[in-house]
Amino acid sequence: MEYKSLIQDVLQNQTLIRLVLGNKRKKSLEYSKIVVRPFTSKDGLMYQAEYFYEKKVLHENLKASEVYYALIDLIENSFKQVNIFTVDADYQILAAKPEKAKIIKAEPTMKPTELEHNITKKYIIPDGKPCDFLIRLGVMNDRGQVLKKHYGKFRQINRFLEIARDVLDYLPKDRTVKIIDFGCGKAYLTFALYYYLKKECGYNVDIIGLDLKEDVIRFCNKVAQDLSYDELRFEVGDIAEYHDTTTDMVVTLHACDTATDYALINAKKWKASVILSVPCCQHELFSQMDNELHSPMLEQGILRERFCAILTDTFRVLKLKEWGYEVSMIEFTSLEHTAKNIMIRAVNSGKADSKAAAEAQALADFWKVSPTIMQK
Numbered sequence: 001m002e003y004k005s006l007i008q009d010v011l012q013n014q015t016l017i018r019l020v021l022g023n024k025r026k027k028s029l030e031y032s033k034i035v036v037r038p039f040t041s042k043d044g045l046m047y048q049a050e051y052f053y054e055k056k057v058l059h060e061n062l063k064a065s066e067v068y069y070a071l072i073d074l075i076e077n078s079f080k081q082v083n084i085f086t087v088d089a090d091y092q093i094l095a096a097k098p099e100k101a102k103i104i105k106a107e108p109t110m111k112p113t114e115l116e117h118n119i120t121k122k123y124i125i126p127d128g129k130p131c132d133f134l135i136r137l138g139v140m141n142d143r144g145q146v147l148k149k150h151y152g153k154f155r156q157i158n159r160f161l162e163i164a165r166d167v168l169d170y171l172p173k174d175r176t177v178k179i180i181d182f183g184c185g186k187a188y189l190t191f192a193l194y195y196y197l198k199k200e201c202g203y204n205v206d207i208i209g210l211d212l213k214e215d216v217i218r219f220c221n222k223v224a225q226d227l228s229y230d231e232l233r234f235e236v237g238d239i240a241e242y243h244d245t246t247t248d249m250v251v252t253l254h255a256c257d258t259a260t261d262y263a264l265i266n267a268k269k270w271k272a273s274v275i276l277s278v279p280c281c282q283h284e285l286f287s288q289m290d291n292e293l294h295s296p297m298l299e300q301g302i303l304r305e306r307f308c309a310i311l312t313d314t315f316r317v318l319k320l321k322e323w324g325y326e327v328s329m330i331e332f333t334s335l336e337h338t339a340k341n342i343m344i345r346a347v348n349s350g351k352a353d354s355k356a357a358a359e360a361q362a363l364a365d366f367w368k369v370s371p372t373i374m375q376k
């Protein structure tokens, strides 16, 4: 990632705790370092910059809209090194030559104070407040503090819940909401969904997690039992062969290759109102794709793989539209899982899009491929 994008991300996501500019470019510069931290004033979010002179410290307040450009200017003209402390990670930017800046990422070492906590990103499940399933799964300690090594997972869980919060309007409020998590794995996100919908929002839910792995399912059922999560159960099974009739929401996160297609096909069959799907390992079309004009791209393994993922997901989007879903592709997690960070968010509008069907067919013909999602 480029250092400017990193700074932009940190400011935009409001995860900054401290930013320290050091290693000055010119000896003549009167201050040796600048420490920047966010604070709230009556005008909203602001940033305080502390300039460290030899014998004094001076302060300047910057508006949120000014701080990015001020920082870039300081890096380009005054300082060669930046240390950024965020709730998710620490970063060191070595920018002797800004155009060739190097970024080193490490586990976060700074925790926001209570006051800073209110400024930095507000998570649906906050760090510092005991949450039963996170404690049981080892993400938090008994005092509710998130363990450093699990901060990425903690952030992913919260991001997932933010996305779930945004689709609540599409779920029924007057009856039990039925949800299936296909390829649930160790089910951090399934437990999170239960916790949020049932315990935080007061929904009646019936949630099933499905996975091929018997040992994982045994573990998840034991955890659900220990937590008295009575309307959450886990079953061993294959997504492609799973039969049910009523499901309001289908979740499938990182279910590999065509498992995602079978999950989407099931969701369509059951007329699920909401689908949240993060595809991964899109291999199916890799060896099928064939197009002379694009052969320079297809000859490069990495490009072929990346393009294969994009093409596969495009078919999924088009078919969902054809089946009457409004679809958006959104970023799920930004840094840790870069290759697997796109979520297909689909809500059932009931309006089938026949143009999408024709577009999918034309695309399949052009690339000479037969994606699973188009066989059903």
Ligand SMILES: C[S@@+](CC[C@H](N)C(=O)[O-])C[C@H]1O[C@@H](n2cnc3c(N)ncnc32)[C@H](O)[C@@H]1O
Pocket (backbone or CB within 6 Å): 182, 183, 184, 185, 186, 187, 188, 189, 210, 211, 212, 213, 237, 238, 239, 240, 252, 253, 254, 255, 256, 259
């Ligand atoms: C990478 S893990 C993801 C776990 C979890 N959804 C998450 O995002 O943290 C993928 C899981 O999907 C399961 N899986 C893959 N294909 C499946 C299938 N056809 N039916 C059921 N589960 C499947 C795997 O066993 C594995 O546990």
